[in-house]
Amino acid sequence: MARPTSPADLLLHPVRLRVLHALLGGEELTTADLATRLPDVPTASLYRHVARLVDAGVLTVVSERAVRGTTERTYAVDLAATHLGPDALATMSREDHRRAFTAFTAGLLGQFERYLEREEVDLARDRVGYREAALWLTDEELDELLGELRDTVAERTAHRPGPGRVRRTLATVVLPDDVPGT
Template sequence: MATADLLLHPVRIRILQALFDADPLTTAQLRDRLPDIPPATMYRHIAVLADAGVLEVVEEKRVRGTVERSYRVRGEQAVVDPAARAAMTREDHQRAYTMFSASLMGDFDRYIAHENADPNADGVVYRQAAVWLTEEEFTELVGEIESAVVARVGLGRDDGRRRRVVSLVVVPDKPRTETGADASPERHT
C-alpha cells in the first residue's frame, strides 16, 4: 500500500486512471492517452510508481535497441495504507482532497472537450444527497457501494460495454462532537 503523497500527485493520478481496469500499456501508449504530459515527466512518474510497487511490468520487449515495458496497476498497492491515512494531518487531507477534486475536474474537462461529447446520451452523472445514518448504517452503505463497483471491475470490453470512471466522495456535514456522537440538528422555533 502507498501513501497519499505518492498516489495523489496530479500526474501520477492521471497515469493511474489511464491504467485502471485497462489492458497493460507501454509508456508510449500512455503518452498517446495523456499527450499534455511531457515525456520526461511521464517517464519519471512511471518510475516512481513502479519503484513503489504500484505499477508492475507485465511485459518487456526490445524495440529499436531499447526495452519497451508494458505496465499495469497493482490494485492492492494503489490505495493509501491505513496507517499512512491515520497519520495524515488535517492539512494533508485538505491537500489530498484538493488533488483528488482537481483530477475529477480534469477528467470531466478532457471528456467535455471532445467534439461529440453528449453528457445526457453518455450517461454522465454527478449527484449529491444527504442521509442520516448511524455509524453501522454508514459502514454498511459504503460497503454496498464498494461491493457494487468491485463486482463490475474487470468486466470485458465485449457486449457493448464502455469504460467509465466511478468516483466516491463522502463528507460529513459536521465533525463528531467530543462524545463521539454526531451533533444533533439545530432546531429553530
C-alpha cells in the same frame, strides 16, 4: 528531485494520479500509450513518474519486447499498492488530507474538462451524471451501505474491455454534514 517519503506523497502527485487513472480498469499500457493519453505531460517527466511508480511497486511490468534497440515495457497497476490504509491515513496532517482531496477533485475536474472538449457532447447519451444526496444514517447503516456499494462495484471491476463496454469512472465522497442539532 527527492523521492516521496510517504505513500500519500507518492500517489497524490497530479501526473502520477493521471497515470494511475489511465491504468484503472485492467488497462495494460506502455509509456508510449500513456504519452498518447497524457499529451500535455512532457515525455521525460512521464518516464520519471512511471519509474517512481514501478520502484514503489504501484506499477508492475506485465510484458517486455524489443523495439528498435530498446526494451518496451507494458505496465499494469497493482491496486493493493494504491490503497492508503488506516495507518497511512492516520499519519496524514490536515494539510495532507486537503492536498489529497484537492488532487482527487482536480482529477475529476480534468476528466470532465476533457469530456467537454470532445467534438460531440451528450450527457444523457453518454450516461454522464453528477449528483448529491443527503442521507440520515447511523454509523452502522453507513457501514452497511458502503459495504454494499463496495461489493457491487468490486463485482464490476472484474469486467474487461469488450463489445459495447465503455470505460467509466465512478467516484464517491462521503462527508458528514455540519447540520445544527445533529
